Amino acid sequence: MLYLFYQFASINLFQYITVRAGIAFFLAFILTIYLMPKFIKWAHSKNANQPIYSLAPQTHQKKSKTPTMGGIVFLVTSIIAVLVCARINNPFVLSALSCILLFGLIGMKDDLSKILGKSNTAGLSPKAKMLAQMGAAAIVAVMLYVFADLDSDFFIPFYKYPLFDMKLFALAFWVLVMVSASNAVNLTDGLDGLATVPSILSIFSLSVFVYVGGNAMLSGYLLLPKVGGSGEVVIVATAVMGSLVGFLWFNCYPAEIFMGDSGSLSIGAFIGYMAIISKNEILLILIGFVFVLETVSVILQVGSFKTRKKRIFLMAPIHHHFEVKGWAENKIIVRFWIIALISNLLALTALKIR
Numbered sequence: 001m002l003y004l005f006y007q008f009a010s011i012n013l014f015q016y017i018t019v020r021a022g023i024a025f026f027l028a029f030i031l032t033i034y035l036m037p038k039f040i041k042w043a044h045s046k047n048a049n050q051p052i053y054s055l056a057p058q059t060h061q062k063k064s065k066t067p068t069m070g071g072i073v074f075l076v077t078s079i080i081a082v083l084v085c086a087r088i089n090n091p092f093v094l095s096a097l098s099c100i101l102l103f104g105l106i107g108m109k110d111d112l113s114k115i116l117g118k119s120n121t122a123g124l125s126p127k128a129k130m131l132a133q134m135g136a137a138a139i140v141a142v143m144l145y146v147f148a149d150l151d152s153d154f155f156i157p158f159y160k161y162p163l164f165d166m167k168l169f170a171l172a173f174w175v176l177v178m179v180s181a182s183n184a185v186n187l188t189d190g191l192d193g194l195a196t197v198p199s200i201l202s203i204f205s206l207s208v209f210v211y212v213g214g215n216a217m218l219s220g221y222l223l224l225p226k227v228g229g230s231g232e233v234v235i236v237a238t239a240v241m242g243s244l245v246g247f248l249w250f251n252c253y254p255a256e257i258f259m260g261d262s263g264s265l266s267i268g269a270f271i272g273y274m275a276i277i278s279k280n281e282i283l284l285i286l287i288g289f290v291f292v293l294e295t296v297s298v299i300l301q302v303g304s305f306k307t308r309k310k311r312i313f314l315m316a317p318i319h320h321h322f323e324v325k326g327w328a329e330n331k332i333i334v335r336f337w338i339i340a341l342i343s344n345l346l347a348l349t350a351l352k353i354r
Helices: 002-009 017-045 058-063 071-085 091-117 126-147 169-188 196-213 216-222 230-251 260-277 289-308 318-324 329-351
Strands: none
Touching: 017 071, 017 230, 071 091, 071 230, 071 260, 091 126, 091 169, 091 230, 091 260, 126 169, 126 260, 169 260, 169 289, 196 216, 196 230, 196 260, 196 289, 196 329, 230 260, 289 318, 289 329, 318 329
16 A cells, blocks of 8 residues: 555655565554454353363463453454555465465464364364465466566575476475474464564574565575565565564563464465575474474374383473473573574575675
8 A cells, every 4th residue: 555655746756665565563563462352352252262282381370361362453453554555466475365364264263173172182183284375376376487587596594596496396386384393483482472472582583584585686696586576575574573663562471472373374485485485395394493493302202102101201392391490481482482582693694794
């Protein structure tokens, strides 16, 4: 909408992505701060509370009356901000919005099933959830390949040339990246604000790469892959970051609301999406190191128990391990935030070291 003021009213200020991105951030933030208390009040009245897993640490049982599905609010406010500030006819923006909406709907279905069933195990079955995620990711991948004309070159961090062209195999790879990132954030969302800050940091880092990749001059100077038209996605990213900062106001310890699968699945998929369009699928391991750590801990725990009948951690994901060891919840959260900050700062060195 704002871009139309540039096109038809010649207000040059609104042609700049950075200006519209800043407006999107603050618009999404203000809307979230305004709407979230109303949603919390409504959720309490409807008993839309987070069912607590019976095997979770005992400290979690006191959170049984905390409402969930806060992700609905920050996804809606993000989309409103994007509609106001971004060029909606841009194929990268359309595919980004599709990614957020499709994964958000999957998470919403899962959250509603758990709330109505009054059980953490009453949601979608693992198989159904995975199939739905793969289907959503496939739709977004096809949009990128066909409509956005995203090339299928494969890059690795700190090296300026593509290793090879994945051709049609890129579709399967992109699906893997989005689904993996979606589930990784979902696994991390187990403590108050634990997934929120690393998500903000990851989206910020990827926004820098997306902005540079969408700018012919900067991408040429820094020897980064040029992806024409992708820079507009920075506006989507800042809208999501603004919403998440607003959400953190209510989600920080002790949380007044949880994001639920409706938020975590969508945010994770969007992080994977940004890694794809910036050609940073491998660097995402460093950018989202906290999410990777959580996911690997679960894989190791399950694999060890199935093969050796022994557990590596006291409980998985790994943040529960530290809880069982007696660490205070806010100490675990802040330390994981510090790890996320350091890993993202290291990832940003890939801008210049190539």
